[in-house]
Amino acid sequence: MYIIIGGGGEVGYYLTKNLLTQGHEVLLLEKGSARYQALNDELGPAVVRGDACEARTMAEVGASRADVVIAVTGDDEDNLVICQMAKKRYKVGRTIARLNNPKHEEIFLKLGIDLTVSPTRSILSLVESDLPSSRFVPLMTLKNAGLEIVELRIPEKSPIVGKMLRDINLPRSSNLVLIIRDKQFILPTAEAQINAHDDVFALVNREGEEELSKVFGTLD
Amino acid sequence: MKIVILGCGRVGSTLATMLDQAGHTVTVIDFSSEAFQRLSPDFGGETIPGNGVDEEVLIRAGIKEADAFAAVTNGDNRNIMASQIAKEIFKVKKVVCRIYDPIREETYHELGLETISPTKVGAQMFFDALVAPK
Numbered sequence: 001m002y003i004i005i006g007g008g009g010e011v012g013y014y015l016t017k018n019l020l021t022q023g024h025e026v027l028l029l030e031k032g033s034a035r036y037q038a039l040n041d042e043l044g045p046a047v048v049r050g051d052a053c054e055a056r057t058m059a060e061v062g063a064s065r066a067d068v069v070i071a072v073t074g075d076d077e078d079n080l081v082i083c084q085m086a087k088k089r090y091k092v093g094r095t096i097a098r099l100n101n102p103k104h105e106e107i108f109l110k111l112g113i114d115l116t117v118s119p120t121r122s123i124l125s126l127v128e129s130d131l132p133s134s135r136f137v138p139l140m141t142l143k144n145a146g147l148e149i150v151e152l153r154i155p156e157k158s159p160i161v162g163k164m165l166r167d168i169n170l171p172r173s174s175n176l177v178l179i180i181r182d183k184q185f186i187l188p189t190a191e192a193q194i195n196a197h198d199d200v201f202a203l204v205n206r207e208g209e210e211e212l213s214k215v216f217g218t219l220d
Numbered sequence: 221m222k223i224v225i226l227g228c229g230r231v232g233s234t235l236a237t238m239l240d241q242a243g244h245t246v247t248v249i250d251f252s253s254e255a256f257q258r259l260s261p262d263f264g265g266e267t268i269p270g271n272g273v274d275e276e277v278l279i280r281a282g283i284k285e286a287d288a289f290a291a292v293t294n295g296d297n298r299n300i301m302a303s304q305i306a307k308e309i310f311k312v313k314k315v316v317c318r319i320y321d322p323i324r325e326e327t328y329h330e331l332g333l334e335t336i337s338p339t340k341v342g343a344q345m346f347f348d349a350l351v352a353p354k
Contacts, residue, residue: 080297084327106309
């Protein structure tokens, strides 16, 4: 694949290195001259000095044959414009943007960016899942399907402790995927029993979240 | 009209003062509160320090009730993003965006944004002044 990366900070640098190792054709664009020099010393011709927002630069690096454009600068507005210009002018099939402010996710997706990655949000949800008090942890959003993967920690007082799955009335819009008990995984068959302190992973749509939490007794 | 202006540089402050004098309700946003010193001393509008691509800052500036929004910071990308937020999320009816880079301006114009490129406008004026037939 031909991948163009905008922004030669630490994320851009490691991304380029890893994708090169995987055998992809990678081109990293960095506009700052000092940073470009440092990157060029190590990555050689895989780095080009230029601004990924500039149409001329993108034309020079052959953006129209790129399979993916990834924007990882430290500024959300730059990442947005890099992806939009790539899509609109060069018909790049897939654009991925780094988000610094997780609240920008909505506008990015609305404006046609295919995928956003927010380190801030990832760290936030890791912190949340580490808190002993949280029993219902959203892990991942599958935006096209309107679904979420969530982790439920079964409290001792949960009404379903000791019950088999076939006796539990799950909301129609949810599906159990996996049960983890004492670091072992258990497939959620009809006969599987729920114990206190199990970690249950489920697929659920937004409307079913609260009901699922109620059934499992994980409402705080 | 209630108008929100992003960017209080030379253009932003002049525009804000003009609109205020014309009787409109104006709010100006800028990163640095020092920038507001550029406004005329009898400017009667509101000033909000903050980042114009942050929805909370825009809400504080009254974007939800605004009839119009102008993005005139010196960053093309910042103007583009803020204008799209105003248009797509807050459904502001009139949104005008300054983009220096003519190619970027053309692209976003095609995408449906109302854009002004001072580079293009300025170059044309110089061209006319220098060689256009009188």
